[in-house]
Amino acid sequence: MLKIRPHHILCMRAYQGMGYSKEFSIRMESIIKEIGAYNKYLNSSSLENELREVEVVFSTDSICEKCPSKLGENLCSTQDKVALLDLKISQYFNIKKGIYKYIELEKLVYNNITEDIFDDICKNCSWYNITNCKSYI
Numbered sequence: 040m041l042k043i044r045p046h047h048i049l050c051m052r053a054y055q056g057m058g059y060s061k062e063f064s065i066r067m068e069s070i071i072k073e074i075g076a077y078n079k080y081l082n083s084s085s086l087e088n089e090l091r092e093v094e095v096v097f098s099t100d101s102i103c104e105k106c107p108s109k110l111g112e113n114l115c116s117t118q119d120k121v122a123l124l125d126l127k128i129s130q131y132f133n134i135k136k137g138i139y140k141y142i143e144l145e146k147l148v149y150n151n152i153t154e155d156i157f158d159d160i161c162k163n164c165s166w167y168n169i170t171n172c173k174s175y176i
Contacts, residue, residue: 040138041074042100043093045128046121048148049161050102051076053172059107066105074141077149079175091141095134097125120163127160152176 051071058064071078074091098113108116115121128134132147157176161167 041070041093042096043070043074043102043141043144044096044098044100044121044125045132045134046124046160047100047102048076048128048134048144049157049172049176050166052078052145052149053166053170053175054078055080055170055172055175057166057170060105062105063107067102070102076141077145092138093141093144094138095136095144097122097129097136124160124164131156131160149176 051067051074054067054071056064056068058067068081070076071081071083074093075084077084099109099115103109103115106115110116128148132151134144134147154173157173161172166172
């Protein structure tokens, strides 16, 4: 079962083909397609895989496996920053550690997100000013 940290719910929808490395991008695209996360860039939709379950974790996840910032199991060079992103997602959308159908996570987030919430969560992310990820949300 794929493990997904809360802030990656936003990242998977906003992903536009850029990543920290080629290996990271390949891994991200593979996971988006495997769980059927909605993504305009990849033309992927959760309708393709409505029953796919994932485990929400508050540590390194399946996407982190190929991230150059990953220092070890449950440790990343930007640990404090990503932990805060996960905490905000958890608080805004009541997402807890556990097993979910991925489409349920998308509904929890995207039926309730506002531009102000998005900005509060993502304004300190390095991708926020590099891409126009808000337009993908």
